[in-house]
Amino acid sequence: MINFKLNGKKVQGEEGQYILQVAEKYGVEIPTLCHHKALEPAGMCRLCTVELFDGRRTRFVTACNYPIWEGMEVKTDTKAVHEGRKLNVELLLARCPDVPIIKDLAAQYNLKESRFKIKDDTCILCGLCTRICERMGNNAISLTGRGVEMKVDTPFHIQTDVCMACGACAFVCPTGHITVDKIREHITKHSVVRIPSEYDAGLKGRKPIYVPYAQAVPNTPAIDRTKCVHFKTEGCKICADFCPVGAIDHSQKEEIIELDVGSIVLAPGFEAFDPSRFDTYAYAKLPNVVTSLEFERILSATGPFSGHLVRPSDHKEPKKIGWLQCVGSRDLNRCDNSYCSSVCCMYAIKQTVIATEHSTDPLDCAVFYMDMRTHGKDFDKYYENAKKEGVRFIRSRIHTIDPVPGSDDVTVRYIQEDGTITEEVFDMFVLSVGLEINQDIADLSARLSIDLDDYRFVEADSFHPVATSREGIYACGAFTGPKDIPQSVMEASASACAAAENLSSARNTRTKTLELPPERDVSDEPPKIGVFVCNCGINIGGVVRVSEVVEYAKTLPNVTYTEENLFSCSQDTQDKMSDIIEQQGLNRVVVAACTPKTHEPLFQETLINAGLNKYLFEMANIRNHDSWVHADDPDAATEKAKDLVRMAVAKTNLLAPLKQTDLSVSHSAMVIGGGIAGMTAAVSLAHQGYPVDLVERSDTLGGNALKLGKTHKNEDVGSFVKGLIKDVMSDERITVHTGTKISNVDGFVGNFKTELRNSDSTQIVEHGVAVIATGAKESKPDEYLYGEHNAVMTHLELDDLFQKNDPRIDGAENVVFIQCVGSRDETHPYCSKVCCTHSVKSAIDFKKRNPNVNVLILYRDLRTYGKREDLYREARAAGVIFSSYSVDQKPEVRPDGDQVIIEFTDRILNRKMAVKADILCLASAIVSHWDHSLAQMFKVPLDSDGWLLEAHQKLRPVDFANDGIFLCGMAHYPKPIEESIAQAQAAAARAATVLALESIKVGGIVSYIRSDLCSGCLGCINVCPYGAIDFDNQQFVAEVNAALCKGCGACAAVCPSEAPTLMGFNNNQLYAQIKSALSA
DSSP: OOEEEEEEEEEEEEOOOBHHHHHHOOOOOOOOOOOOSSSOOOOOOOOOOOEEOOOOOEEEEEETTBOOTTTTTEEOHHHHHHHHHHHHHHHHHHHOOTHHHHHHHHHHHHHHESOOOOOOOOOOOHHHHHHHHHTOOOOOOEEESGGOOOOEEEEEOOOBSHHHHOOHHHHOOOSSSHHHHIIIIISSSSSSOOBOOTTTTTSBBBOOOOOOSSTOOOOOOEEOOTTTTTTSSSSOOHHHHTTTTTOTTTTTTOOOOOOOOOOOOOOOOEEEEOOGGGGGTTTOOOTTEEHHHHHHHSSTTTSTTTTTTOOOTTTOOOSSEEEEEETSBBTTTTTTTTTTOHHHHHHHHHHOOOHHHOOSSSEEEEEESSSSOOOOTHHHHHHHHHHTTTTTEEOEEEOOOOOOSSSSOOOEEEEESSOOOOEEEEEEEEEEEEEEEHHHHHHHHHHOOBBBBSSSSSSOOOSSTOOOOSSSSSEGGGGSOOOHHHHHHHHHHHHHHHHHHHGGGGSSSSSOOOOOOEEEEEETSSEEEEEEEEEEETTTTSSSHHHHHHHHTSSTEEEEEEEESOOTSSHHHHHHHHHHHHHHHHOOEEESOOOOHHHHHHHHHHHHHHHHHHSSSEEEIIIIIIIITTTTHHHHHHHHHHHHHHHHHHHTTTOOOEEEEEEOOOOEOOOOOOOHHHHHHHHHHTTTTTEEEEEEESSSBGGGGGOOBBOOOBBBBHHHHHHHOOOOOOOOEEEOOSEEEEEEEEEEEEEEEEEESSSSOOEEEEESSSEEOOOOOOOSSSTTTTOOOOTEEEEEHHHHHHTTHHHHHHHHEEEEEEEEEEESSSSSSSOOSSSSHHHHHHHHHHHHTTOOEEEEEESSSSSOOOGGGHHHHHHHHTTEEEEEEOTOOOOOEETTTTTTEEEEEOOOOOOOOOOOOOEEEEEEEOOOOOOHHHHHHHTBBBBBBBBBOBTTTBBTTBSSSHHHHHHOOOOOOTTOOOHHHHHHHHHHHHHHHHHHHSSEEEEEEEEEETTTTTOOOOOHHHHHHTTEEEEEEEEEEEOOOOTTTTOOOOHHOTTTTTOOEETOOOOOHHHHHHHHHTTT
């Protein structure tokens, strides 16, 4: 090390370092405009001049390029130094009087104007641009000319193809003299294009070396070889020079890795349709015409505008936004994507709702659509709520989006349903783009010999929805066809199930045991609490002043460490949190973030990895309970966040480690319901090696499928059901109980005991998991003369006529279908999902038998989603007539001999029409069995429509909140055969995750009843929603079954003797929180 004096103080530096580098190390500020750490210093701006005493005399040197030596003395703050710098600044101010950084420097020296001749330049001739260009390996620009004629230029003063338009010169230029526009117009022959950020849908740029997004796993930078200058010129490598751990190796080559596997699952996803090919929408020309994916990033807290609703052109908040549906979908003429992308209607509605929430002023939202396809569970309710909140839904197809001259607004002309031509101006327009499969995925499929359909989706039949044309290879997600998140998650589990069936004999042969650190004994330690406060992008940080909350947390009792995080749930933050717990010796942790419902297990796992008991943890929900509630009042939100953190800390001070115990797992399953879903789940579990009891209340297997004819792909349902029944009956691992009902259920995950009862006997079956697949039923309408006239029938009744070749089918001259009979109304406010496809398929079947038959379908929204759109197109081509009706102008039916007359209002002609029909088919609602008894026995919930309620609609679509019980098929919600089968396989996969365990852990946050305080009043037993409390008739006290207890605390709340204690939420802890809340 070299020792010298800097401003009178002894300092040290390494040999070869310059004065400026050592000064930065010791916090001494020396101004400079020509220095960059990636480049060799040049001393061209002279602003870094310092005073040097060498033992004999004093002189002035430039700190950026003068090397240190032993014993020298350097002064950076003398009068002479400042006078010299002031003169340099005055010269620069004369040359570049309007450059902000020069003006700031001049202000520091009280220079309002220069004594020298004023020029209008912006270049200070620092040479940074030329040196960085040389470092890039280009030498495309240099300092040319002499004296006052010197400037930055290209050889021969012409645009050159040597310049690669990397933008490094503009990046380092301190004055803004070199800009991207200047590079484009005067320097390079190449096109100058910003590297688009894939994560932000191109709304902002990224660098050649980048982290894909804030929560990427692994959270490691990647180098884009197609953009990195080094791979073009062999220059640069600045990133490698600055990496403190030497992690960057540009010499790495691509490797081919061979893996020996038994099954393959393909989940390559999709790409959003690019609307730039449609000139009429002006997407490539108008900045405020954006795609739905771009708008998603605009709304996102991690997006380019941090979640603030602004339009790209001027960053002003829009007051009026339009959405155009079916861009790149349902369009055979312009893009060959004639299918429906299934998700666009729902995400457009979601965006209108979220945009309204993000807008500071009332926002006018208009959605232009052909058919509103909200066919998923609870989707129609969301749609209706959006309408009630003022979102306008306009059934019209817009042809052109035009600019408004003199502004950044856009205008559209459209025809309303009554024929009126309307023109509207919007601040912004969103194109709801469809999903498609790109060429790379098609090429991968070709290499794997996987058959694709005409749209590049996997070619799969309805009965094997995740299988491909090659045995052992499975597919899921959008690769099998357009679908939303819940269905994609289901298919992911389904494909895992299908893959696991082939691998059951190899289970656990390659299992790796996770090694966890031993749990630290903190019983004798005083509380040392760490508080981690999350910004959650702007979900929290956009309202709550997080840094203020962090500072406040430092003042709370026993808080020894605080930290602010952008995303506390990201993997890199979790790893860092684990390290901090160990380094700081923390023995309790508070995380102030979002909901513990989804994130508490994640943080508890972090504590385990740090050697702490996972119950020494508390969450303060400052998002759902605070920033979302008080979004318009940051002051109140910040104070409430402090209150919530203070309360959490008060409780955390009293937390104690809790223990869990191991219970063995019964490696068998019970499936309730013998329809397609139930049988599929049973067969899947049996193929994985597990015994299954299949319970069906009727005397035969098959369920609703026995009444169906063909799928929408024209596959014979009857043949498939017969084959599936044969598979069930011939598998020795499946025990079938037909004509059997469940009369009682005891136990818990891994250890259920279910009582089965039939006409002859009663038996107890022990099993580790249960799958509920009890199906649904077709409703019987009470309108349109159903049950009063033989010409009026339901879908299943019509299917029966087709299967029996009833002469009425071939003899019919006029056939009418009415959609949404009993669906999407106040009684059943949901879409039954299968009805539109069923009607269109039946209409085509009529036309195939008799091309001259007249077929009319009266509908509200034609919901032939996904590839079913092909059926809709085929039906129109065959001459089937479609006419929409509104819910307030429903068709009317009256008898006319053997026929019926249907009167309806044609919304295009706006006049009453009448059709005399030989057959009227009613697309009646699919309704729940409302099996409260079964739901209560398994302690699982039903929603307001009678459907089984999953744990989480998107993340856990086949699980219940009650562990070890799973759902599938139409008991969950109406769905077609292929989706029922996929969900059944998904349920089997989830069930197998329990059955594969030797034991499960129970306990932790559960109730404990003190026998000395229990009076035996049975109050706790009566209120327990999980049946987790039994009564000991010998001791006359209540006892908790820890395996069944979910820690809801109902027993502790109702007991007059305070005998039950909820571990982790005892009275002292709750009183501490209440006292803390009242102490503010």
